[in-house]
Amino acid sequence: MIMRREILPLSIFGALAVLPLLGSFGSDAFILSIVARVMIFAIAALSLDLILGYGALVSFGHAAFLGIGAYAVGILSAHGIREAAIQIPVALFVSALFALVTGAISLRTKGIYFIMITLAFGQMAYFFGVSLAAYGGDDGMTLPGRSLFFGYDIAASERAFYFLVFAFLVVVYAACRTLVISRFGRVIRGARENAQRMEAIGFSLFSYQLTIYVIAGTLCGLAGFLLANQTQFVSPAYMTWQRSGELIVMVLLGGLGSLNGAILGAAAFLLLEEGLSHLTEYWKLYFGPFLVLVVLFARGGLMGGFKRLTGTGDGR
Amino acid sequence: MTAPMLELRGIRKNFGALLVTDDVSLTIPRNELHAMIGPNGAGKTTLIHQISGLLSSNSGQIFLNGEDITALDLPQRARKGIVRSFQITSILPHFSTLENVALAVQARSGSSFRFFGRADHEAALNEAALTALAEVGLPDRANLRAGLLSHGEKRQLELAIALAAQPSVLLLDEPLAGTGPEESAILIELLRRLKGRLTIVLIEHDMEAVFSLADRISVLVYGKIIATGTPQAIRDNPDVRTAYLGEETV
Numbered sequence: 082m083i084m085r086r087e088i089l090p091l092s093i094f095g096a097l098a099v100l101p102l103l104g105s106f107g108s109d110a111f112i113l114s115i116v117a118r119v120m121i122f123a124i125a126a127l128s129l130d131l132i133l134g135y136g137a138l139v140s141f142g143h144a145a146f147l148g149i150g151a152y153a154v155g156i157l158s159a160h161g162i163r164e165a166a167i168q169i170p171v172a173l174f175v176s177a178l179f180a181l182v183t184g185a186i187s188l189r190t191k192g193i194y195f196i197m198i199t200l201a202f203g204q205m206a207y208f209f210g211v212s213l214a215a216y217g218g219d220d221g222m223t224l225p226g227r228s229l230f231f232g233y234d235i236a237a238s239e240r241a242f243y244f245l246v247f248a249f250l251v252v253v254y255a256a257c258r259t260l261v262i263s264r265f266g267r268v269i270r271g272a273r274e275n276a277q278r279m280e281a282i283g284f285s286l287f288s289y290q291l292t293i294y295v296i297a298g299t300l301c302g303l304a305g306f307l308l309a310n311q312t313q314f315v316s317p318a319y320m321t322w323q324r325s326g327e328l329i330v331m332v333l334l335g336g337l338g339s340l341n342g343a344i345l346g347a348a349a350f351l352l353l354e355e356g357l358s359h360l361t362e363y364w365k366l367y368f369g370p371f372l373v374l375v376v377l378f379a380r381g382g383l384m385g386g387f388k389r390l391t392g393t394g395d396g397r
Numbered sequence: 398m399t400a401p402m403l404e405l406r407g408i409r410k411n412f413g414a415l416l417v418t419d420d421v422s423l424t425i426p427r428n429e430l431h432a433m434i435g436p437n438g439a440g441k442t443t444l445i446h447q448i449s450g451l452l453s454s455n456s457g458q459i460f461l462n463g464e465d466i467t468a469l470d471l472p473q474r475a476r477k478g479i480v481r482s483f484q485i486t487s488i489l490p491h492f493s494t495l496e497n498v499a500l501a502v503q504a505r506s507g508s509s510f511r512f513f514g515r516a517d518h519e520a521a522l523n524e525a526a527l528t529a530l531a532e533v534g535l536p537d538r539a540n541l542r543a544g545l546l547s548h549g550e551k552r553q554l555e556l557a558i559a560l561a562a563q564p565s566v567l568l569l570d571e572p573l574a575g576t577g578p579e580e581s582a583i584l585i586e587l588l589r590r591l592k593g594r595l596t597i598v599l600i601e602h603d604m605e606a607v608f609s610l611a612d613r614i615s616v617l618v619y620g621k622i623i624a625t626g627t628p629q630a631i632r633d634n635p636d637v638r639t640a641y642l643g644e645e646t647v
Contacts, residue, residue, distance in 0.1 A: 264503060264511040264519075271500050274489040281449070281487070282562045283475035283504040292510070 089341050089387065090254070097247055101240050110239035114311070115355060117243045119348045120250045121307045126331040126343040127257050128300035133329065134338035135261055136293050137273040141196045142183075142203025143328050146298045148210055148320030149176045150305020155315030156216055158224050165228040165236075169306055176302025177295050179206070184294035188287055203325050210317030221316020228310055236310060246307055250344075253300055257340050260296070269293050273338075334375060336384030345383045400463030402427040402596040403448070403479075403566050408457030410443055410620075417443045418454070419620035425566075430588075430597045432607045435617035436640075441600045442484055444617065445570050448598065449481040450474040461566065475504070478565035482572055484600075486551045490544030494535060494554055497543050498526035501561035529561040530554075533587055549580025556587060566596045573603050585610070608632070616640070 097120065101113055125147060132138045153172035162168065183202040190198055211219050227236040236242045260266050271279045272286050279286060309315045318324070327350065335346025353371070357364030379386045403425040410418035417440045425431045433441050446452040448459060450471040458467045466474055475481075489497050496517060502525040503509055503516065516522070530536050533553040538546060543554060552572055559567055572588070573581045585606050591597065592610060601607050607614065608628045615625040618640045624631060631637055 260512055262515050262517065263513055264509045264516040266512075267496070267500060267503070267516040268509050271489055271492065274491055275487060277451075277471075277483075278487045278489060278558075279500070280470075280472045281451075281475055281481055281483075282501040282558060283472050283480075284509065285470075285472040289509070 085391070093341065093344055094251060094254075097250075101243055113239045113243045115351070117239070117246045117311055118308075119351050120246045121304050121311060122328075122331065122351060123344040123347040124250055124253050124307070125301050125304035125328055126335065126347040127253055127340055128297040128304065129328050130332045130335075130338065130340060130343040131257060131260070131269075131293055131297045131300075133332050134336075134343070135266065135273060136269050136290060138188075138290065138294070139196045139329070140187075140199040140294075140297075141322065141325050141329070142199040142201070142206070143297075143301055144320050144322070144324035145179065145183075145203045145206035146176045146301035147305040147308060147324065148206055148317065149179055150302035150307075151309035151315045151319050152210065152213075152216070152305075153302070154228060154306055154309040155222050155224060158228075159216060159222065163226065163229045164232070165230050165306075168228055169303070172302045172306040173299050176305070177299045180295040180298025181291070184291050184298070188290050188294065200322055200325070203320065203322055207317050207320040207322070210320055217316065219317065221314060221318065224309065224313040224315065227313060228306075242311065246311075249303065249307060253303070254340060254344070257300075261340070265289065265292070270338075330372065334372065334382050336382030339382070339384040342382055342384035349383060399427075400460070401425060402429070402462055403598070404460040405448070406458045406460070408444075408447055408454045408459065410440075410447055410452060410454055417620050418447060421457070421617075421620070421622055423615060423622060423625065425596060425598065428593055428596055429612045430592045430599060430610055432599045432601060432611035432614045433617055434601070434604070434607055434614060439617040440620040441617055442570055443620075445481060445568050445598070445600060448566075449479055449568055451481075475562060478563065479568065480559045480562045480564035480566070481568035482555045482559050482570055484570040484574060486548070486555055488543045488551055488554055488558070490542070492543055493539065494530065494541050494543050494546065495523060495526050495539040497554060498529050498557050498561045499523055501558045502526050502529075505561075505563050526557075526561055529557040532560060533557040534583060547580075549576045549583065552576060552580070552584060553587070556584070560591075564595060566598065567591070569597060569599045569601075571600050571602065573601055573606060581606070 100116060129143045132140055150172040153175055154168050157168050157171060187195055187198045187202065216222050227242065230236065236245050268279065268284055268289050272289065276286055308319065331346040331350045332343055334349050335342030353368060354364065357367055375382060401424045405421055405423045407420050407422050408418055409420055421444060433444065435441055443452065447454050450469055458465055460466065461477055461479060466477060469477065499522045502522045527536060527539060530539055533556050535550060535553050535557060538550060546554060556572065573584055576584060581603065588610055611628055613626060614628055614631045615622050616631060616637050623640060624634045624637050
């Protein structure tokens, strides 16, 4: 029998899987494209939730990893390397390295200082992107096409790309689920509750927190790879601090420390943005108060509300 | 001759101009229950912080079983076997009681850099945790969220966490603080059972408990140890009487 807590993820992934099969979406494949974008940001939000939700480390520079993953695609493509089997490892490796260096420095601080220093590293990445004159500088660069997979241009159609992103999302979600309930994940969750207690029983938290920071950065680099492929465009705008803030909003909106919530939060944010911006140019005027209401009245975000409605347990 | 379990050599701590630990030297043999008493503000908790590694010392050395551990921090010392409780209850309120203890077992058994497999399904961790919970009298609370325990039960849980971390030296900072008479009777009975099995440094304001449990007692006043001895010797010490015990008859 399926446990009650599995109903929500099964519904989410079931809906995402059948969406492209529900008849044709016409030539523009508009909806497929939007939902693929939701799934890409869901991967980014999942990765941020690992450190923000499970680790209680408020990183305000997470968008840097989106940019690193995207620039890995852009720069390699500019040199004629369009093979994903090369681009993905490079994107992940550079993201991991950036996370290792910036994390090792940032994690020596706590609280507001951690927020500020991650913001500073995020801005450094942003201005580094701006300074890359050979790769479009401020304007960014257009890619010659989507990445090739073992030489085949299989991601060219919107529907194929959709399923590719879907597959990555499933793998990342499953990996995060496994991670947070593992021994390692339990140490991270314990440190969120009471760091001093964890240290007093012998856990040197720095090495655990640095590891989760690197894992989160690497996964977000993957989202960057996918984002560059979807838009076939790379620019420093992926790395702005506003983008980092949007990622935080997605996680908060969905519910901190809930993987299902991270997906729902990304969906809610992007779909509201899409819907409201059709109605008015000043959509943020409506989105802002909405967010305030969610934070005030739906503690635990969408997942908190969902749990109260269904009476399910701690919902990982 | 074997080295003492815990030895402090001239340790000091000052916060600015305030000298909180003033040249404290103390030798505690293996399996002794050593109580630390003194008026409020004498620096007892600071001394526990220094022994556990939560605070570093300005000078002096600390030896565990002959090994100099002065340079180690809190988690490193915990892995060496110095485990502490806190004056203000320190648990993981949203974890189950069992998982609170299982984490302490996990800290001492194998690597925690394991990314696969459900930690809460590891039988070896859970069994050892249940044993520790049974030891402190909380086996039937195993699956309850720790934050929902009564205050006394939380103190018992904190002891179970400390025991599960397999200490060779247990530092207890006022384990009876805030407990009612029935709860403290349970805890005192528990301490009596632990006595002689491991080295314990106990800070406690309940004088009746201290004098009935301790092998030896040190009296700390303004950061200085003014006397160390058996409960009887401390009772009879005139300096202690003036400095501390004068106001109450023990």
